Amino acid sequence: MSHHSGSYRNVAAIIALMLLVILAVVSLLPLIETNTWWIRYLDFPRLQFAIAMSIVLALYLALRGRPRPRDWIVLVGALCALAYQIYKLHPYSGLVNPVAVAQAECREGQSVRIMVANVKRRNESADVFLDQGLATDPDLLLVMETDAWWDERLASLSSRYRHQVQSIPDDHAFYGMHLFSKLELISPEFDFFFDAVTPTVVTQVRLPGGETVGFIGVHPRPPLAWSQSTTMRDAHLLQAALRARQSDVPTIVAGDFNAVPWERINRRAMRIGRLIDPRVGRGLYATYDTESILMSWPLDQILFQPQLTLQDFGTLPDFGSDHRAVVATLCHDAAAAQHAPELLADDLAQAEASIDAAR
Incomplete structure (x- = not known):
């Protein structure tokens, strides 16, 4: 690998790490009890944030290979934020039993x-x-x-x-x-x-x-x-x-x-x-x-x-x-x-x- 190629990969890995910090922060901000419009809006795109975090995490690992010790703080924070997104979204997957009972038949007029x-x-x-x-x-x-x-x-x-x-x-x-x-x-x-x-x-x-x-x-x-x-x-x-x-x-x-x-x-x-x-x-x-x-x-x-x-x-x-x-x-x-x-x-x-x- 050339010196320039290694530098580019290093810069790209740092950018990926910075993106993970941002995504982790915006994922966890709605935990704050507030009526502020922009914090509450962050509740909406949880699926989009989860997908983005997964992609950036994979990109970072592909670029860096083995994470550096000081990067682990960011990675653990990002994984916690991703786990939180999955926790919030998993009830709306097929992985849990529906709360609303399906009833194919219904008495006439009901x-x-x-x-x-x-x-x-x-x-x-x-x-x-x-x-x-x-x-x-x-x-x-x-x-x-x-x-x-x-x-x-x-x-x-x-x-x-x-x-x-x-x-x-x-x-x-x-x-x-x-x-x-x-x-x-x-x-x-x-x-x-x-x-x-x-x-x-x-x-x-x-x-x-x-x-x-x-x-x-x-x-x-x-x-x-x-x-x-x-x-x-x-x-x-x-x-x-x-x-x-x-x-x-x-x-x-x-x-x-x-x-x-x-x-x-x-x-x-x-x-x-x-x-x-x-x-x-x-x-x-x-x-x-x-x-x-x-x-x-x-x-x-x-x-x-x-x-x-x-x-x-x-x-x-x-x-x-x-x-x-x-x-x-x-x-x-x-x-x-x-x-x-x-x-x-x-x-x-x-x-x-x-x-x-x-x-």
Whole structure:
């Protein structure tokens, strides 16, 4: 090996080592309890960070061969960070048993099919979306980021869906919301938890067999660079979870959460609301961003309480939005042998603190 070749390899190994330091730090920063937008955003690309760390580790070992003693500190730190990423992501692999029990058969009149779609306000592929909705044929269709333009296009669904409610804010059009239902909606209302622009639809739904289930449709504000911490989003999700916890019927919480399933706040909301995530044991089912491989995260979710079992779950093909729609068929079964995650000692106190901060 020439002197120059050895120098290049040495420089490349040092760069790889520096990249490992950066990747380890950004992987572990979300352990800090904070609402700061950029730290909380680091929770989203855990899979991307894990892949990047694996590649850089392999590259370093290929360049260096045997690590130098002083490099071991960095390598051990990087391996710990990689192990942490795997720990956070492994529930969404096929390596664990699904929490949501699969139930192929359902007694007549006890099932409900749900479709959740963020159509993207500036997306004008309404025909593609409407065709997809008709082909999927859900009983409940939650549509988000609707505005007056989308309201006109969605009017064609009225013949199929006898029941519908909508909220279209005048100024903040990114938070319009429509709920269409073939099934009777009982006392549907839009609640604005902490501000006047992000509606949450809260209703009960009467199944054909006569049983009643709750439905809470959410679309909280995302963390935004410089201008928007996660305070409002976190409190929004926790308030929805508390509503589910207080419900006297089995409840579904669905929508564009603007949060990934493995985030601390999402896990707390699931424990508080006694909610089951069908992704656990089945896969990531990324829904956003349809235009980017690097930004590929499961933001759109359908969670449900243990008296509801899962008949099917999945995402639908791209229809022109930056989100894919997610769909699930659930069966009302009071005797279902499945369990929501257990409440931790400080969950309710932490939720109250988050809600107070948002107020």
